Amino acid sequence: EFVLTQSPGTLSLSPGERATLSCRASQSVTSYNLEWYQQKPGQAPRLLIYGASSRATGIPDRFSGSGSGTDFTLTISRLEPEDFAMYYCQHYGGSPGYTFGQGTKLEIK
Amino acid sequence: EVQLVESGGGLVQPGRSLRLSCAASGFTFNDYAMHWVRQAPGKGLEWVSGLSWNSGTIGYADSVKGRFTISRDNAKHSLYLQMNSLRAEDTALYFCAKVRLVGDWIAAFDVWGQGTMVTVSS
Numbered sequence A: 001e002f003v004l005t006q007s008p009g010t011l012s013l014s015p016g017e018r019a020t021l022s023c024r025a026s027q028s029v030t031s032y033n034l035e036w037y038q039q040k041p042g043q044a045p046r047l048l049i050y051g052a053s054s055r056a057t058g059i060p061d062r063f064s065g066s067g068s069g070t071d072f073t074l075t076i077s078r079l080e081p082e083d084f085a086m087y088y089c090q091h092y093g094g095s096p097g098y099t100f101g102q103g104t105k106l107e108i109k
Numbered sequence B: 001e002v003q004l005v006e007s008g009g010g011l012v013q014p015g016r017s018l019r020l021s022c023a024a025s026g027f028t029f030n031d032y033a034m035h036w037v038r039q040a041p042g043k044g045l046e047w048v049s050g051l052s053w054n055s056g057t058i059g060y061a062d063s064v065k066g067r068f069t070i071s072r073d074n075a076k077h078s079l080y081l082q083m084n085s086l087r088a089e090d091t092a093l094y095f096c097a098k099v100r101l102v103g104d105w106i107a108a109f110d111v112w113g114q115g116t117m118v119t120v121s122s
Helices: none
Strands: A004-007 A010-013 A019-029 A034-039 A046-050 A063-076 A086-092 A098-100 A104-108 B003-007 B010-012 B018-025 B034-039 B045-051 B058-060 B068-073 B078-083 B092-099 B109-112 B116-120
Touching: A004 A086, A010 A019, A019 A034, A019 A086, A019 A104, A034 A063, A046 A063, A046 B109, A063 A086, A086 B045, A098 B045, B003 B092, B003 B109, B018 B034, B018 B092, B018 B116, B034 B078, B034 B109, B045 B068, B058 B068
Parallel strands: A010 A104, B010 B116
Antiparallel strands: A004 A019, A019 A063, A034 A046, A034 A086, A086 A098, A086 A104, B003 B018, B018 B078, B034 B045, B034 B092, B045 B058, B068 B078, B092 B109, B092 B116
8 A cells, every 4th residue: 555654744834043843655656746745723734845846836946845755845944924834645546546644734933 | 818617516315316517618628638526624634536638538436336427518617526426535625626737637627616515414
């Protein structure tokens, strides 16, 4: 079974700090299909990063994605108050379809 | 404005059926694959089902295979999810989502609706 494991489960940081979120795949994957989403309470998810490293339309450049193989990272260079939210990675792995990681909660310290 | 609006959720007894709808506007619906993603209360995201622009490619999560049916009506710019034999574990907020790339089944989900809540309980 294909699994995406995100770490840490919760990350406590202060505005202005740098955030590093990890997404590890249970087997090597194509970067082309590795995406990152942000979700705030009561809202739908928002696409941040597609293809492991490309920012979606309207996403600030403080968000960046990197990685290959089994290890991927979402970095937020300088946290703004509006960045505190849940973050999910996602991959399309063929059958049966898409897999999401369990999420990382980024909270204010 | 690109928009997706889900409807059809509600409270339903275990074993019964429900049909969700997703109305699309602001983009050429016929060109894009569409998906359903759900989120149980306090839990993470789970992909449920998706289909290509012409319904030629359809996929289901193992948890719903054989019980749920996805479909679309391009003339009505609408996506549907027929849910049969509902279980308590199907209780969730159901989102519809559009893929980023024209004609591609495999792509990031760049537009999401606000979701419709399904509660399965006796």
